[in-house]
Amino acid sequence: MKTLITGGTVITMDPALGDLTRGDVLIEDGRITEVAPHIDAPDAEVIDASERIVMPGFVDNHRHAWQTAFRGAGSDWTFPQWSQAMHHTVKPHYTPEDVYIGTLMGRLEALHSGVTTMLDWYHVAQTHAHEDAAVAALTDAPGRSVFCLGAGWGTDAPVEDDIRRVRDILTGGGRIDLALGMRGPSHTGIDTAAREIKLADELGLRISLHVEAPGTITELAEHNLLRHTLTGVHANGIGLDELRMLADAGASLSISPDVELKMGFGAPMTGLALDAGLRPTLSIDDVPSAGGDMFSTLRTTFAAQRGIDGRLRSRDLLGFATVNAAASMGLAHRTGSLTPGKDADIIILRTDDLTIFPVTAPAGSIVSQGHPGLVHTVLAAGRVVKHDGVLVGVDLPALRERLMASRDRIAAAADVALDGTWEPMPTA
Known part of the structure; x- marks a missing residue:
């Protein structure tokens, strides 16, 4: 299976590859195979990253x-x-x-x-x-x-x-x-x-x-x-x-x-x-x-x-x-940069959001203005696990109910308040 991320500003975090103002990333079987200004891959599924920043997760x-x-x-x-x-x-x-x-x-x-x-x-x-x-x-x-x-x-x-x-x-x-x-x-x-x-x-x-x-x-x-x-x-x-x-x-x-x-x-x-x-x-x-x-x-x-x-x-x-x-973590050979051969652990960030637009210096914008709302797409080993700002295949309403039930049961058993007044007193 091939996936082509195309048209984004690519921050590779690989010193040999540098950044691409406009670049493509090709993924095959969960791994990055090529990063270049333009890649021809007519048989690949395409992810349009125009007006986006593409970077390692x-x-x-x-x-x-x-x-x-x-x-x-x-x-x-x-x-x-x-x-x-x-x-x-x-x-x-x-x-x-x-x-x-x-x-x-x-x-x-x-x-x-x-x-x-x-x-x-x-x-x-x-x-x-x-x-x-x-x-x-x-x-x-x-x-x-x-x-x-x-x-x-x-x-x-x-x-x-x-x-x-x-x-x-x-x-x-x-x-x-x-x-x-x-x-x-x-x-x-x-x-x-x-x-x-x-x-x-x-x-x-x-x-x-x-x-x-x-x-x-x-x-x-x-x-x-x-x-x-x-x-x-x-x-x-x-x-x-x-x-x-x-x-x-x-x-x-x-x-x-x-x-x-x-x-x-x-x-x-x-x-x-x-x-x-x-x-x-x-x-x-x-x-x-x-x-x-x-x-x-x-x-x-x-x-x-x-x-x-x-x-x-x-x-x-x-x-x-x-x-x-x-x-x-001993994983530099698998992740951390957009280097061919590594797993395709990639995030795609919006640049059209008013909290970051216009992006003049991509690295500086991520560090100084970045926030989770910009995370448009996430790929983990080439698998799209978040798209258009939404986690894929996750029943969040059901999981939220379970987490709330867990919190409320533990709090009741521990006799602690959940109204912002809980101030634990450290033991001597």
């Missing part, structure tokens, strides 16, 4: 999709309040169905806003049925996902058996990969951290680690536990020396600027990461506290760092959310 390498039902509830929360609310108040009441519908709707939201690849950082660990529900949700949603399995917040329970069990479920390839959500030595001690990293090495898994305090990276380095397969998340407040340790190991850093600034983590580490030789990547984190689209994340990252030193360019931000993030 966004890559989000850190999101907790199970929390989707409580979108916006934590807009005013600090990090201790969020932790108390999500992990100690509502999480104990989550059933596998709650995990399924929250994860599914979170993944569909990401896809709707142009995120074609997403890492779902699962830390609602309770039973195997809960894990299986999350995997099923990611499987039922289009697009490429990485299920990052962690043992849960504030627990030192072993993860080896769970990781192996889920790995066996996912064996055989497909759109869902597995990663290890590591808790880190500050939570479990260095011996447990070493066992988890050894397990990830053995199974060939990427590792994602919330870096919550200075010294974590140093401790891992002193025990020879830093890997190129590791992505540190947040890392606010750590020094340039520890960031250089990450860079020297070939590791990555994921920045979630909206959550970090609002919850009191500190300034995003974008500039220091660049100073250390890291190429930052971007992520959403959680939607109780922040917007779930990459456009908002791009804009916050850009404004925060430009306000400090003025160094970033719009193109840098697009790289953080596409090629850099894909590399951090």
Whole structure:
């Protein structure tokens, strides 16, 4: 099967190909086969991208999709309040169905806003049925996902058996990969951290680690536990020396600027990461506290760092959310740029919308004026999963009802208000 996307402004994010003011993209059997100013493909199905921007789908390498039902509830929360609310108040009441519908709707939201690849950082660990529900949700949603399995917040329970069990479920390839959500030595001690990293090495898994305090990276380095397969998340407040340790190991850093600034983590580490030789990547984190689209994340990252030193360019931000993030997940050979041979993970953005028209500088317009309403078409591995602003083959009214029922049942069981007055009090 062939598909030809024709007549758009093409931002390839491939330095060898550059941008095309007017270009075509040819797709065969789910992969990009050619990018050029004009392609003759009379036997291809045509997608007209005139008055559109064609670019790689966004890559989000850190999101907790199970929390989707409580979108916006934590807009005013600090990090201790969020932790108390999500992990100690509502999480104990989550059933596998709650995990399924929250994860599914979170993944569909990401896809709707142009995120074609997403890492779902699962830390609602309770039973195997809960894990299986999350995997099923990611499987039922289009697009490429990485299920990052962690043992849960504030627990030192072993993860080896769970990781192996889920790995066996996912064996055989497909759109869902597995990663290890590591808790880190500050939570479990260095011996447990070493066992988890050894397990990830053995199974060939990427590792994602919330870096919550200075010294974590140093401790891992002193025990020879830093890997190129590791992505540190947040890392606010750590020094340039520890960031250089990450860079020297070939590791990555994921920045979630909206959550970090609002919850009191500190300034995003974008500039220091660049100073250390890291190429930052971007992520959403959680939607109780922040917007779930990459456009908002791009804009916050850009404004925060430009306000400090003025160094970033719009193109840098697009790289953080596409090629850099894909590399951090071990998927640079599959996605992140419109390079022939890669999967056709592509988004097509409107340029005729009054919020962005006229588009004079495409990269700058995406970063400074972009929003989910511009996402006209989304292709995941060549399959059209959103067209004319609407997800294809998704019964959203039925799914909305399930998500609302899930939220209302959990809130009633946890005895929390849903009228904007819920202010969790962190325990001492």
